[in-house]
Amino acid sequence: MRTSVQSSDVLVVGGGIIGLVTAWRSAQRGLSTTLADPEPGGGAARVAAGMLAAVTELHYGEQMLLGLNVASAERYPEFVAELEEASGQETGFRACGTLSVALDSDDRAHLRELHALQQRSGLRSEWLTGRECRRLEPMLAPGVRGGLRVDGDHQVDPRRLASALVTACERTGVGFRRSWAERLLVTGGRATGVVLADGTELAAGQVVLAGGSLSGRLAGIPEAVVPPVRPVKGQVLRLTVPPAYAPFLSRTVRAVVRGSHVYLVPRANGELVVGATTEEQGWDTTVTAGGVYELLRDAHELVPGITELPLTETRAGLRPASPDNAPLLGPTALDGLHLATGHHRNGVLLTPVTGDVMAHVLTTGELPELGRPFAPRRFAPTAVPSDASRPPSPVTTAPASQEQPV
């Protein structure tokens, strides 16, 4: 049985960092805001390394995304200062820079090409010889053949970031509903709210779907606007640097080893994050022996001393990926329904700019210039018939592992 409990200007479905920043910014702009998630502050941020890698993550064919990534990286220092003030919590932001290194001549050639692309794109990075790399980071393997020093790619602790966002939301008056949203309500061709797992109905003027890799699974979304988002699994290790070994690394160090990306992110509190695998395995979040082995093997090739450190945690999480690896931001073809999802491997980096873009669209109805290339309609140009809603999905809780990606 349904009970209509609450109505707000904005309802955010999903309390990962993207839903949280959207809710926080929306409430700051004076919109009454509710957020539904059984465990706000969870999601991929529990696993993510927290690299703010606008420059080192530059890929061929992703120049459109570069503009958004750089804009968000530039906003980070001010964003964390405001968030830390609003929440009274630290986020672990470190302006430490990044060193991308090559271990053989193929990697070196690849890194040289990346350097040229960065320069053509107006980004700052500096080519270093192997010796110069080891002078900066003495724990690097003697065989390092050269590298790129990127002083502008920093890091934040995503767990602390998520926790600070939960508190900032609470203090700004966001109403939390710690429950699963089962079904989108569509009335007269407009999204009008959701039904929660306990049957409670939440009504809202605007609904923002920020369910990460599960965004396409909410029942009741008309077929034409179902977000094309799929889960991309990543396994990550956490090690601890004992005080006697500090400073083990002073900045993020990364490389491509036999075609796989490996990175080591040293936190100020002694935690060392080693990541990450990239696997198309549906919603499976099993930590596998093979995943752990590959990460340790590659990290050991890069920084041999790593095998001396205590291994304190292994985890797997799901990146919400869209077909073009860029986020989906703003209004859909269904009136009243917005998306804030598909941030894939850059969700932590893109948190500040996503909050700003979504607050703008929720208050004005328009995407700001910066957000326009990321409109969901780039994948779904057709209009939605007013009576078109999908039948309810049989999935009412988080899907079981080993399902196929949407």
Ligand SMILES: Cc1cc2nc3c(=O)[nH]c(=O)nc-3n(C[C@H](O)[C@H](O)[C@H](O)COP(=O)(O)OP(=O)(O)OC[C@H]3O[C@@H](n4cnc5c(N)ncnc54)[C@H](O)[C@@H]3O)c2cc1C
């Ligand atoms: C291994 C790994 C390493 C990464 N490293 C980095 C990095 O170094 N730098 C970087 O920038 N990014 C990184 N990322 C990516 C980043 O973590 C993600 O892009 C980001 O956390 C996605 O946040 P989100 O809020 O969109 O989704 P999620 O974190 O998936 O959160 C979605 C939330 O929505 C909730 N939800 C879903 N459906 C419903 C529903 N129907 N009702 C209620 N709640 C619902 C879920 O419970 C969840 O809490 C990494 C990710 C992984 C997995």
